[in-house]
Amino acid sequence: MVLTAPGEAAEPFSIEALYRESRDDVFAYVMGMLGDRGDAEEVTAAAFERAFRRRHLFRVQRGSPRAWLFGIARNAALDELRGRRRSGALPVEDPPDAAGEGRLEEAAELSFRRQAVARAMRGLDPRERELIALKFFAGLSNQEIARVLRTSESNAGTRLHRALAKVREACDA
Amino acid sequence: MRKRELDPGTARELAELEAMLRDDIRAQRPRVDPAIAQRLDAKAERGFREEAAPRAAVRRRLLPALTAASVLVIGGGVVVGQLAEDDPGQEPATQRTPAGDLREAPPAPGDAATGTPQDRLLVPESGSRLGRSDRRVERSATLELAAPADEVGQVADRVVDVADRHRAIVMSSIVTERGDSERASFELRVPVGRTRALLADLSDLGEVRARTASGRDVTGEFATAQDRLSDLRAERRSVLRRLAGADAPAERAMLRERLRQLRSQIAMARGELRSVRERTAFATVAVSIAPDPGSSGPDEGGLGGAIDRAGNVLEDIAGAALVGLAAISPLLLLALLGYGIARWRRRSREQALRP
Numbered sequence: 001m002v003l004t005a006p007g008e009a010a011e012p013f014s015i016e017a018l019y020r021e022s023r024d025d026v027f028a029y030v031m032g033m034l035g036d037r038g039d040a041e042e043v044t045a046a047a048f049e050r051a052f053r054r055r056h057l058f059r060v061q062r063g064s065p066r067a068w069l070f071g072i073a074r075n076a077a078l079d080e081l082r083g084r085r086r087s088g089a090l091p092v093e094d095p096p097d098a099a100g101e102g103r104l105e106e107a108a109e110l111s112f113r114r115q116a117v118a119r120a121m122r123g124l125d126p127r128e129r130e131l132i133a134l135k136f137f138a139g140l141s142n143q144e145i146a147r148v149l150r151t152s153e154s155n156a157g158t159r160l161h162r163a164l165a166k167v168r169e170a171c172d173a
Numbered sequence: 174m175r176k177r178e179l180d181p182g183t184a185r186e187l188a189e190l191e192a193m194l195r196d197d198i199r200a201q202r203p204r205v206d207p208a209i210a211q212r213l214d215a216k217a218e219r220g221f222r223e224e225a226a227p228r229a230a231v232r233r234r235l236l237p238a239l240t241a242a243s244v245l246v247i248g249g250g251v252v253v254g255q256l257a258e259d260d261p262g263q264e265p266a267t268q269r270t271p272a273g274d275l276r277e278a279p280p281a282p283g284d285a286a287t288g289t290p291q292d293r294l295l296v297p298e299s300g301s302r303l304g305r306s307d308r309r310v311e312r313s314a315t316l317e318l319a320a321p322a323d324e325v326g327q328v329a330d331r332v333v334d335v336a337d338r339h340r341a342i343v344m345s346s347i348v349t350e351r352g353d354s355e356r357a358s359f360e361l362r363v364p365v366g367r368t369r370a371l372l373a374d375l376s377d378l379g380e381v382r383a384r385t386a387s388g389r390d391v392t393g394e395f396a397t398a399q400d401r402l403s404d405l406r407a408e409r410r411s412v413l414r415r416l417a418g419a420d421a422p423a424e425r426a427m428l429r430e431r432l433r434q435l436r437s438q439i440a441m442a443r444g445e446l447r448s449v450r451e452r453t454a455f456a457t458v459a460v461s462i463a464p465d466p467g468s469s470g471p472d473e474g475g476l477g478g479a480i481d482r483a484g485n486v487l488e489d490i491a492g493a494a495l496v497g498l499a500a501i502s503p504l505l506l507l508a509l510l511g512y513g514i515a516r517w518r519r520r521s522r523e524q525a526l527r528p
Contacts, residue, residue, distance in 0.1 A: 024210075028204070031203035045212075048216075082525040117197040117201065118201055136198040142179075158179065161179075161186060161190065
């Protein structure tokens with residue numbers, strides 16, 4: 001799979017490698033924002049198209065390529081939300097069937113707990129859900145999250161702490 | 174990027190929460206269907222070249238055109254504004270005089286024959302029986318300036334510089350000292366078409382305490398001198414014709430004597446006409462400079478004078494900054510416009526996350 005045109009100058013990173021390692025993460029993050037698979041597929045493709053077109057604008061001083069890519073994906077998702085006026089409802093993915101992996105009681109407890117977490121995440125506001133999507137679906141570090149959200153690392157950490165505390169309280173309730 | 178650290182307590186709790194919830198939250202992670210993965214890979218194979226959103230593609234095509242149009246509109250506005258400004262030297266004078274409103278008039282006919290300069294003349298619109306092109310006005314103005322006591326001499330020097338710049342003649346210049354203060358007065362003769370510009374530049378030299386302008390209609394005097402000269406020339410032509418035909422010596426002697434008288438009278442009439450022309454081709458401007466009683470002299474509160482001078486320096490700096498700003502204002506406007514649009518877009522996107 002070739003993503004660079006012949007004759008082009010060398011880039012600070014390989015857009016091809018970035019696509020391979022980030023495709024599923026970007027989709028998961030965007031899906032977490034939009035709540036619709038069709039929209040998520042389109043926005044994911046649009047995000048990679050923009051990244052492909054703007055790859056020469058990437059500057060190492062501004063952060064990692066992944067943070068840069070997720071900044072583009074975020075804007076694409078927000079543009080979609082703005083245009084289609086949808087809330088960022090998270091889908092409830094059925095947890096994998098754990099019955100074959102251990103005792104039945106443990107599987108039932110796992111399923112119950114994960115459903116509680118899913119319910120708790122649905123109760124968060126869109127900004128908090130986005131934070132969790134960046135952290136756990138996209139796998140970004142706090143520093144990368146701060147770059148994407150254009151805020152400080154400590155602020156990103158504080159907000160993430162608040163969102164996770166809410167999830168835990170909701171699960172414990 | 175700001176580097177403030179998360180406080181240790183919060184950082185520890187966050188790490189605990191992440192460890193506690195990581196697996197359960199990641200279990201919620203949406204998965205890419207094989208079909209979706211295949212389609213995305215196919216698009217990646219094509220370099221995503223067909224995936225530009227229609228709106229984004231339109232924006233990309235329009236952006237260069239919009240940018241060029243903005244530059245043209247802003248630059249064109251600046252150029253039109255510059256072209257629309259009147260040359261101050263060409264503005265008609267509008268100083269009110271006892272004779273009425275003053276307006277510019279074209280040069281009077283007949284002056285070219287005598288070779289005098291064709292400066293613009295300020296003439297009254299009403300009160301004359303003659304045509305507009307024959308009007309002559311003797312113009313004068315006075316200007317009283319005030320300057321800090323220790324700067325009167327400098328201001329006086331600048332008066333001379335301004336006079337030179339407007340081709341004015343300094344007819345007289347008097348500087349008097351009374352105790353610690355100086356006063357100065359000038360009488361200038363300036364081509365009448367430059368009177369307004371001269372007064373404007375002189376007014377910038379100090380605080381204007383008084384300014385007057387007046388005009389005296391001498392059209393009748395000019396017309397009388399013209400008519401007299403014309404009559405004398407006509408009589409001379411007649412005497413010359415009679416002399417050519419005279420035979421008697423006594424008659425010839427009488428005609429020659431008359432010619433001699435006419436020559437003298439013609440010279441006087443030309444002198445009178447020239448005098449009126451000179452009086453109306455130049456305006457007399459009397460300038461006086463007096464010390465400002467409110468400003469501090471050399472021995473009277475140096476702080477006030479220093480503050481005034483500091484104010485003048487700041488004014489000069491502000492003026493230079495304004496000129497520089499005006500020069501780059503089109504680009505600055507574009508940059509501000511771009512910044513405003515980017516900011517609006519960012520805010521608009523964040524609005525989409527509001528619950």
